[in-house]
Amino acid sequence: xxxxxxxxxxxxxxxxxxxxxxxxxxxxxxxxxxxxxxxxxxxxxxxxxxxxxxxxxxxxxxxxxxxxxxxxxxxxxxxxxxxxxxxxxxxxxxxxxxxxxxxxxxxxxxxxxxxxxxxxxxxxxxxxxxxxxxxxxxxxxxxxxxxxxxxxxxxxxxxxxxxxxxxxxxxxxxxxxxxxxxxxxxxxxxxxxxxxxxxxxxxxxxxxxxxxxxxxxxxxxxxxxxxxxxxxxxxxxxxxxxxxxxxxxxxxxxxxxxxxxxxxxxxxxxxxxxxxxxxxxxxxxxxxxxxxxxxxxxxxxxxxxxxxxxxxxxxxxxxxxxxxxxxxxxxxxxxxxxxxxxxxxxxxxxxxxxxxxxxxxxxxxxxxxxxxx
Amino acid sequence: xxxxxxxxxxxxxxxxxxxxxxxxxxxxxxxxxxxxxxxxxxxxxxxxxxxxxxxxxxxxxxxxxxxxxxxxxxxxxxxxxxxxxxxxxxxxxxxxxxxxxxxxxxxxxxxxxxxxxxxxxxxxxxxxxxxxxxxxxxxxxxxxxxxxxxxxxxxxxxxxxxxxxxxxxxxxxxxxxxxxxxxxxxxxxxxxxxxxxxxxx
Amino acid sequence: xxxxxxxxxxxxxxxxxxxxxxxxxxxxxxxxxxxxxxxxxxxxxxxxxxxxxxxxxxxxxxxxxxxxxxxxxxxxxxxxxxxxxxxxxxxxxxxxxxxxxxxxxxxxxxxxxxxxxxxxxxxxxxxxxxxxxxxxxxxxxxxxxxxxxxxxxx
Numbered sequence: 001x002x003x004x005x006x007x008x009x010x011x012x013x014x015x016x017x018x019x020x021x022x023x024x025x026x027x028x029x030x031x032x033x034x035x036x037x038x039x040x041x042x043x044x045x046x047x048x049x050x051x052x053x054x055x056x057x058x059x060x061x062x063x064x065x066x067x068x069x070x071x072x073x074x075x076x077x078x079x080x081x082x083x084x085x086x087x088x089x090x091x092x093x094x095x096x097x098x099x100x101x102x103x104x105x106x107x108x109x110x111x112x113x114x115x116x117x118x119x120x121x122x123x124x125x126x127x128x129x130x131x132x133x134x135x136x137x138x139x140x141x142x143x144x145x146x147x148x149x150x151x152x153x154x155x156x157x158x159x160x161x162x163x164x165x166x167x168x169x170x171x172x173x174x175x176x177x178x179x180x181x182x183x184x185x186x187x188x189x190x191x192x193x194x195x196x197x198x199x200x201x202x203x204x205x206x207x208x209x210x211x212x213x214x215x216x217x218x219x220x221x222x223x224x225x226x227x228x229x230x231x232x233x234x235x236x237x238x239x240x241x242x243x244x245x246x247x248x249x250x251x252x253x254x255x256x257x258x259x260x261x262x263x264x265x266x267x268x269x270x271x272x273x274x275x276x277x278x279x280x281x282x283x284x285x286x287x288x289x290x291x292x293x294x295x296x297x298x299x300x301x302x303x304x305x306x307x308x309x310x311x312x313x314x315x316x317x318x319x320x321x322x323x324x325x326x327x328x329x330x331x332x333x334x335x336x337x338x339x340x341x342x343x344x345x346x347x348x349x350x351x352x353x354x355x356x357x358x359x360x361x362x363x364x365x366x367x368x369x370x371x372x373x
Numbered sequence: 374x375x376x377x378x379x380x381x382x383x384x385x386x387x388x389x390x391x392x393x394x395x396x397x398x399x400x401x402x403x404x405x406x407x408x409x410x411x412x413x414x415x416x417x418x419x420x421x422x423x424x425x426x427x428x429x430x431x432x433x434x435x436x437x438x439x440x441x442x443x444x445x446x447x448x449x450x451x452x453x454x455x456x457x458x459x460x461x462x463x464x465x466x467x468x469x470x471x472x473x474x475x476x477x478x479x480x481x482x483x484x485x486x487x488x489x490x491x492x493x494x495x496x497x498x499x500x501x502x503x504x505x506x507x508x509x510x511x512x513x514x515x516x517x518x519x520x521x522x523x524x525x526x527x528x529x530x531x532x533x534x535x536x537x538x539x540x541x542x543x544x545x546x547x548x549x550x551x552x553x554x555x556x557x558x559x560x561x562x563x564x565x566x567x568x569x570x571x572x573x574x
Numbered sequence: 575x576x577x578x579x580x581x582x583x584x585x586x587x588x589x590x591x592x593x594x595x596x597x598x599x600x601x602x603x604x605x606x607x608x609x610x611x612x613x614x615x616x617x618x619x620x621x622x623x624x625x626x627x628x629x630x631x632x633x634x635x636x637x638x639x640x641x642x643x644x645x646x647x648x649x650x651x652x653x654x655x656x657x658x659x660x661x662x663x664x665x666x667x668x669x670x671x672x673x674x675x676x677x678x679x680x681x682x683x684x685x686x687x688x689x690x691x692x693x694x695x696x697x698x699x700x701x702x703x704x705x706x707x708x709x710x711x712x713x714x715x716x717x718x719x720x721x722x723x724x725x726x727x728x
Contacts, residue, residue, distance in 0.1 A: 055630065055646035056667060082627060088462060088648060088664075089437040090629040093640040100706070102713050110720040118716040143715035148707025151714065155636050169638025178631065180642050192634060193641035200632075200643045234595075235646065237628050237664060240437060241459040244587050247595035248628065248648055249666035257636060278632045278643055382660060384620060459621075459652070 023068050034061035046252075046281025047071055051322060052078030053182075053201040055251050055280050072203075072322050079323050090178070092236040092245055096255045096278070099231040101151040103282075107225035108259055114153025119230060120282075156227040157257050157274065166259065166272040188314050195297055195317060199290045200279060202320030208285060210310040211292035219308030221295045223275065226259040230282050254279045256287035260295045263302050273302065382452070383418050385432055385460040396433035403556065403565040408518040408529035410510055413561045421450030422478035424506040426558035428456070431504070435461035435474055442472035442489075442501070446479035469501065478506040481533040486545050489553050497550040500568075504556045507531045510564050520570045529564065529572075531557045542572045593683050593695060597676035598665035600698045605675035608694035612682050620660060621652035623670030649673040659684040 024031065038045055038061040048060035052075045060078060067073035103119025106112055118124075160166035170192070179194040186194060199207060214221050232250040239246065256277035264270030275295025277287035296310040306312055319325060386392035392415045403411045419428030435441055441463045447453045453476075454465045466472055469489045477483050483505065492500035515530025516539065535541070545552045545568060552568035566572065597605065625647060632643040650664045651673040661681025663673045683690040 050644070053644040054627075055644060058667070059647065082645060085625060085627045085647070086436070087627040087629065087645070088650065090642070091631050091646075093631040093633045096632070096636045100709070102709070103716075110722060115717045116720065117713050118718055119713055142712045144708070144711035145715040145717065146711055148710040149714070150706075150710060157635070169633070169635035172639045176639075178640050178642055180629065182642075182645075193639065196632075196634065196641040197643065235628070235630060235666065237648070239650075239662070239664060240462045240464055241455070242662065244591065246591060246664050247598055248646070248664055249599045251630065251646060251666065253632075255636065274635050276635045280644055382620065382654070389622075389624075 023066075032065060034058060034065055037061040037064050043282060044069075044071060046283055047204060047286075048074045048078060050280040050283060050286060051075045051201055051203060052082075054078050054082045072326050076323050076326070088239070089237060091248070092238065094233045094235060094251075094253070096229070096233055096253065097155055099153075099229055099233050099253070099255070100250070101153050101229060102231040104151075104153050104227065104229040104231075105225075106156045106227045108227075109156060109159065112156055112159070114151055117151065117153075153229070155257065157259065160226075160259070160272060164269075164271070167274060169274070186317060188317075189300065190313060190317060192294075192298070195313065196276065196278070196290075196294060198317045198320055199277075199293055202290070203322035203325070204283065204286045204289070206320050206322070206325075207289035207293055210296070210316060211289035213308065214292050214296050214310045219296045219311040220261075221258075221273075221275065221292065222261045223292060223295070224259045225288065226257040226274075228254070228256045228284055228287065230254045230284070252281055254281065254283050254287040256284065256291040258288070258291035258295060273298070382459060383420055383456055386415065386417065386429075392429075393433040396429045399563060400430055400434070400556065400565070403563045404554065404567050405522050407520065407522050407566050407570040408512060408527045408564060410512060410562050410564045413563060416561070420452035420456050422446050422506065423453050423456075423476065424478070424558045424560060426561050426563050427476055427478075427504050427506055429561075430556065430558070430563070431457055431463075431474065431476065432460050434502075435463040437462040437464070439473035440464050440466040440471050442466055442469045442475040444475070444477040444479055444483065446482075447476055472501045475501050475503045476506075477503065480505045480507050480531075481535060483535060486541050486553050491548060491553065492551045494551065497552075500551065500553055502554045502556060504558060505531075505534075507557050507559050508533060510557055510559045510562055512564075517573045518566070518570050519573070522567075523570065529566070531559075531564070539572060539574060542566065546571060589687065590680070590683070593687075593690065594663065594676075594680055596695055596698050596702070597663060597679050599702065600672075600676070600694075602669075602672050602675075604694070604698050604701070605672055605679065608690075608698075609675050609678050611693045612679070612689065615655055615678065615682055617653040617655045617661075617678060617681060619651070619674075620654045621650065623649055623651040623673045625649050625668045625670070651677040653677045653681055655681045655685065657685060 038057050041064065044064055045057055045060045048063055048071055049055050049057065052060060052063070056078075059081060060074065063074035063077040064071065066077060101114070101117055103121060104114065104117045106116060110116070157166055161168065179191050179197065181194055181197055186198070190198075213219070215223070230252070232252050234250050235248045236245040237248050238244060258275035258277070260273045260275050262270045262272045273295065275291035275293075277290030277294065279287045279290065293310055293316060296308070297313050297316060299306050299311050304311070309315055395415050396413060399411050399413050403409065413426050413429050415429050417425050417428045417432060419425060431441070435457065441457055441461075443453060443465060457463055457465065463474075469475055469484065472490060475489055486503075489501035489503065490499060492498060509532060511530045512528055515528050518527045518529050519525070549568055554565065554567045556563060556565045627645040628648045629642050629645050631640045633640055646666055647668050648664060648666060649669050649672070650662070651670070652660060652662045653674065654660050659681045661677040661679065661684065663676035663680060665673055665676060679690060679694055
């Protein structure tokens, strides 16, 4: 039960002033700007955009500054901000096949059309702390190759598709509106569209743990990374008053196509199945985890038994959102004085009754003994 | 090249947030007090035969998720659809059953009420709100209104409307909690008969 | 039936899409310079710059049924020149200044497309193409060939 409390306004104001002071830190150290966060902590910005479910680099960078680097707090700020804006509509689905590739790797084919492009990656670094960075260094100019020809990189799974070795992606259903969990409350069972939307904004750590659990045997899916790609795609939107699509600009996305457990029946020859991840910004960990969990959740389609947490759609979808989760966990620290007084009263009463029963039992026993003697 | 259509495109709200709020409040009060006439303080100059109050209501209430249906009188002038598309982003639909809002300038020729979305028992809100432009609204004489929001009884008449309109309203009331809600507009004046209102001769 | 503002021939729609796409990603400097070179035409705000959201959609598996992946901030504007043309803009981000300038450029393009191509479209396209080539050349330098090593004998 919630009971309103009042008072403490000055203390709250002063606490917020103290927070502002703590945020700024030592004034002898130059103040950080959102532009610096955007440019130099770009992956933090990516995470806040992805889980804040709002693509806006400047806003995410400012939110990170305001939250003192607490990314879940920053995500909360972004989610709150989006509720203040009207929605103009929905974009045309982005074409990830036409992405301007900055990175693209496959673990299933070493030679593939478009090639393997490592791009800016932590892979193959030695994870040794670079003390030179502390002093500030200008990195060397990046190497270049060729004349800047566009990298034409069709989806790798197309290679399997041609042979019928992998399931065909489900096509759009006419008259089936695309589910949107920001408009309608989530109901179970949820369609794959709603599951993917939920996962795309879900907590990276939660999805990582769930994805990992499937690898360790809690709902095994036998995954291979068909392909991971990162780069920019164009966003097109059709304003009602124009009646034709216009390009709004480009957004950076990470996409992961997981090739998973093959399945077959008496009617259908064995085929690989798929798990899919698509995330704002550059985050392979998130895109891969999303793809693993997407596949794990497809139990109904493949007649698989739900035996592990990652396969339990209600469990996964109800607990993936870190703003919801932090709200419910952290609300416990807010005043619960009346609730607790009620519990306190109850426990006191139960203890009293317990003591009375014990005393009665003791006097009964004593009486019994006396009678026996 | 033709910029003809665009040169006639009328402006929307002068102060989008405050104007939309004022219109919303006015329509809310009209719905809450069936048969009572309220006057909009927000001026919009719509194209064609669209009443200013109807246009203001559209700008305040419609967006890309609320499909709009126009009667023949309004559809005849392409500037009306252009105005609504530009200012609200609402799709204009040909099937009245798909409409969240229906705007009519010719009440006498209106189709039966059950041509519109009537909602479902689970979601009675998924029904059409009809905004009907009329030549007069009167509270001195006419039908007797009763029900939620009416203190006892009130009188109301508007027109021109189909000769059997009272019967149509009665059938609509019979569908409750399903059914359409009606808003009558004349110039900058607004009055409503929601589905919950009992209307008698 | 969809009616279009300033609807002309369909090939003009393609050209306008190209113009609007360029204006959506041009920098504030580029837009300001272009509008200055177009003589800062007088115009009226038909829709003052407005910030809102567009829900971005992806496709299951990359090419399957659509799903909602998250929103993006978008700014739009519409202006009308004294000669009647209505220019519009829609662009990612929260940037009323860029949105209004982009709408002005769109409006002038409807009146004199050749002029806008020279003053705005061609130079901005050239800059964008140079940027794209530079990024692509840098990515290409990280292209890798993996060799599979033979396991065991023969």
